[in-house]
Amino acid sequence: MILKKLQLTNFRCFKELSVELHPRLNVFVGNNGKGKTAILDGIAVGLGAVLTHLPEIKGINFRSNDRWQDEKMKQAPYVRVMLETTAGIRWDRTEKRDQSKQTQQEIPQDKKLGELHQFLEETINGIQADLPTKLPVLVYYGTDRASRSSLSNSVPRDFKKTFNRFKALEDAIKPSSRVDFMLERFAFQEDIERREKENREDLGYR
Template identity: 40%
Template sequence: MRLQLATFDNFRLWERLEVELGSRLTLLMGENGSGKTAILDGVAIGLGEILKHLPGVTGIDFRKRGEIHQSGNRVRPYTRVTLKSTIPGLEWERVQRRDRSRTTAAAVPTGPGVRSLRNHLDEKVIDPSQEDRDFEMPVVAYYGVSRAVLDIPLRRRNFPTDYSRFDALVGALEASTRFKSAFAWFYFKENEEHTRQKAARSFDVTLPELDAVRRAITRVFPDLSNPRIEVNPLRLAVDKEGETFDIAQLSDGYQTLLGLIMDLAARMAMANPDQDDPLAAEAVVMIDEVDLHLHPAWQRRVVGDLLATFPRTQFILTTHSPYIVEALNNHLQRYRIEGLVRDDGEAEVRDLMALDPADVAAYGMQGREAVELLDGSSGLLDDRLLQHFNEINQLYDRMRDIEWEHGGEA
């Protein structure tokens, strides 16, 4: 399942806002308070209806206060988030009313409701799971800025001893950090793997679900290897440059991104463990400030790494970073010259993933509008996206002109 359109009526700062989503990537940029995170929150609320309908999972909902748009010091009668899928006829809504009066109820226009979504989930997920038929579990996840603080467990107390495929969605749309859940799952699966190795008397026996998570980690972090859980003390250990490190010893950039990759890969492996490649299942993933704590060199490759590691995931990202924009334009330009790149060409260009502009959407949040920034003719991001960076450059240019006017004298 992928999303095609998100519509917000009377939601927070907007009276109405429609955002068409890229099938692979949607990038949101803007100043603080411009609504980037609000869009992610709204989409998460809409996706919460999926979790609400599935067994054993709890979906998020609107907050009790602050969600309904206010104008002229008056709160509107309702707020509505509507999500439209790329699947024909699949559209649903979440609605919050200002109060329970009949007048307020009458002020809420008729919407698509939730029937089409529930019917779809019944047919494609719940019924097959009950009848032991093959099905693909939809994966959704939301990573907020609090992911920068990992909740690393200090003991194995209260670790689950069993998992179902629906557990892949537990807490998935809560924007808070949840590294502990992925850690516990990894520990559980390693024990299962060790049991199988002992029975087979071979260390060559591995679990495909664990291999998927290991592959995701080493794909994004080529300098790390052999991710594993160690005890005494309990820790996630990785090998780097011939030495073993606890994840807590790594930099904030490593911890923030590694925690996200491990959690997402674990959820995808848990959701669809029997797929040849669980990382290739469809998913909708939102990441607030994807550049959080990342060095500029990492910012230039993080989007490409995410898209390559999770090849059928639809990402909705926010960022302040010009390096993310630069990198995205490189991927888009690579698509333009796809047929011109030879196998013996420059490796840096040859190895860069091509990204079709038709799969991408980019918006600059200005005022109470989402301004499209992908140029239709060039297939690249417009320079308006870097307006505040350009303003800094203009100030530098003016100071340089003053210096030149005075012959370079201070």
Template identity: 30%
Template sequence: MIINRLKLKNFRGFEELSVEFHPDFNVVIGINRSGKTSLLEGLRIGLGSFFLGIDEQEVRSPLIRDNDIHFVTYEHSREFQFPVCIECEGIVDGKHVHWLRERHGKKKGTTFKDARSISGIAKYLQFRVRLGEESDMPVLAYYATNRLWQESKKSGISETKLGRGYYNGFEATSNNAFFLKWFQEKERTAIQRKKEAFELDVIKKAVSQCVSGCETIFFDFDEKVQTIVLRNINGKEFPFNFLSDGERNLLAMVADIAFRCVTLNPHLGKKSISMSPGIVLIDELDLHLHPSWQKTIVSNLKKTFPQIQFITTTHSPFIIQELDDGELIKLDGEISEYTDQSLEDIAENVQGVENPQWSMKRKKMYEAAKEYYQTLEKMNKDTASKELERLRNRLDELSKPFAKNLAYHAFLEQKRLVRESEIKKT
């Protein structure tokens, strides 16, 4: 399953937007409020149309909500704009498909009649699964920025593979409690049978490939622990709650994707993570990650889940630096060259950061020094006494940032004394 194009109309901050996607990996960039998260939300609703064909109680198709409606503000009113349209083109189960979700008024719901092309395929795939046939089901999941903290209130495990595999897939809440309970039961069964299920082996492999320094994970049944434990390559063990936010976030996300792969496509066996198709949305891929992990996360996800199309957002130049041609989407301007570029060049030319080599403190000091010299030049024998006093006060202000740099502060003061002396002589 691949999405090739998304068109949004009157959706959130977008009056109109059209985006084409790379079939493998996509990273969306832009300044804050440029619409990165809104784009993912539009995709979530569009791709969630697949769930219209899955009649499991746990699986629901996202709707266009009131706060998704674009509005125009006038002097004394706010007018909502209709219709709200989410239009998608892609490939589902080997077929080129076009579908549409709309909303035509505040009191009207989200349409589904123009999404039958994709929901019909989902319905057919579900029919085949229930007949016991082997069908490659697409993995569909969305990981929002609050994915580590906002836990779903439901933790019951569905009896069907589609119910488990698509449970909470396009919700913004975390799936951790649901996965933890499943993992615990699988580990207990493996201990009793003295043989590890292939599902556990696949998930552990995915985590070890994506989480730097991880050898494996396992469930610790000690009554004082009762959680997943990470064992690193040095043999040290860390309960899930003892890990850093970045480690927990990445481990939970990768394990969840792998869990969906093995659950939806058990017929693929140990190849389920490498052969399962699907689309995964991740808001702020760099969330809580150390820069060294940011440099490897893209290649690790590609290697671990090669048949899944990823659409992510980021502010990290480290992540941009790791992309191939065609994998970067910029919402607020043209894309400059980013492959094989330095971090400084990416920050300046791609992300629009001025003088990325300088800290803001250094930049302010440079501007202050520049104005200091310009102010000195304005002081001469023809300068009125009041203006001369104002310039002297300004020099006092400009020299403050350099107070801790004694050598340069003394240099500025010397320049000022020389100038004052020249004025007195004339």
């Protein structure tokens, strides 16, 4: 999954923004407070729909302060993020300011998530059937990604014994590290290696 286009409407500092993305590399340069992080967070919100549709995974959603505000602090009637991939898959996420009919009338027609879900259904079914299937690669490295804030005070001894492929994307677009999950994964792999050594009666096996 390679993103081709991002469109933000009433998202934070942007009343309207459309960005054509390069398939290999994109670099955003600007002064502080000009919206570089808003662009990345907008992409993360859009990709949150991908994670939310996968089994046992929850993606991020809009926050209350994501809606654009005018000089009088009045919020826009809605906020929307639209993403399009190089394969032509297009979807958007929209959140209304409130549930009133007047607000609803101010919101243009949305694309919704149909095309995205159709693409993901094929991926989900392939993985559940244990077929060779590619998962989208999604990751958001924030400025505090290297912090150890997610590491528990005491290292748990009851590590998880099973992992599915979908879990690899859990919290992938949250700009923070997942040290506990990494430790559990390492312990899981070491346990597999230990059992294989015992079965082979070969302590040098790796």
